[in-house]
Amino acid sequence: MSLFRWVIRPYLYSQYMFQKLARKGTFGGDQAIYVKTAYKNTGNGLKDGLFRHHVKQFHEASCSVASVVSVVNTLLDRQGHLNGTPLCQQDLLESVRTAHWKERMSDNGYNGRRGLPLQTLGQVVETSLKVYGISYQSLETVQASRDPIKSRKIKDRLRARLEQFETAGNCLIISHFDQGCFVRDLHIPHISPVGGFDPESGTVTLLDVDPSQECPYQVSFDLFYKGLSSNYNPIFRRFGYGEGGYVFIRV
Structure with a gap:
């Protein structure tokens, strides 16, 4: 984890400060709109359930746990199996051993890897x-793509979903995206679940599990896809992170 602390994080902060000074990205005109009402x-039982069972991640790398537990609780509630007691994030980590999920949430990660790349999330x-x-x-x-030809079909299907x-x-979407977009x-x-979509305006509502994001927020469909199709930073590729995308569950 020393690589992240001493190399990756300083680089990310320098990128952040450059955008702030240059008024680029979210410091320009293209940014989320917070929903404070x-x-x-x-x-819509699934949509209402996501808002009801929304939780925040318990540390900086656990967005996958908070996102999945909100989805699992929503589906258990819908199917009448929740019995009034929602699962907590630790319940999930103790019960689901795929991909050394619990170990990835530790301070040192699993073989130095924290968080979940898109395919592992699936x-x-x-x-x-x-x-x-x-x-x-x-x-x-x-997996999303920035390629103009490939992305056309992916975007059309995503919008329909x-x-x-x-x-x-009758479905849920867990998005894997570049938060800085x-x-x-x-x-x-x-990682965070989608909490809504306005077909007329094309705005997507994100139930961001980051504790620093106190309210849900909305982004345009094009910005949403930009965040999903981010190549992330090449530094992250050695940890298994390529492009983002989403996990689609039809119930």
């Missing part, structure tokens, strides 16, 4: 659903 139930989500006996129709891990989440209420923070891999 209280959430009101919509009748594996952990799938195992979590199986461990807790949650039935679902399909699960897909989708966002509309499906909002209007049909949305809010004034470091450009690091981050």
Whole structure:
């Protein structure tokens, strides 16, 4: 972890300060809009459940745990198996052993690796659903791409799935994105569930599990895809992080 402390983090902070001084990125015009009004139930059981079971990560690398536990609790609640007592994040880490998830959440990580790359997130989500006996129709891990040809199909399908989440209420989306693309923070891999989508304006609501983000926030669809398709920083590739993307669960 000394590499992150002494090399990666200082570089990320210098990138952050450059954007701040140059008024680029989220310090310019393209940034998230915070939703400070209280959430009101919509009748969409999955969407309402995500807001009800939303939790914040317990340390800087545990965004995957907070995101998955909110999804698992939402689905257990929907299927009538929650019994009034939501699972906590430690419950998940003790029960789901895929990819050395618990070890990755420790201070030193698993073989020096903390957090979950996109494909590993997909594996952990799938195992979590199986461990807790949650039935679902399909699960897909989708890697985003900046390639103009490849991205066209990925974006069209993503938009259709966002509309499906909002209007049909039969699916969930966990996003894996560059947090610095949305809010004034470091450009690091981050994970949070999608909490809403407006088909008319194209705005996506993120239920960010970062404790520093006190409210949900909205970003345009194009900015949302930009965050998903981030190549992250080349420094992160040695830790298994390529492009971001999302995990799609149809129930």
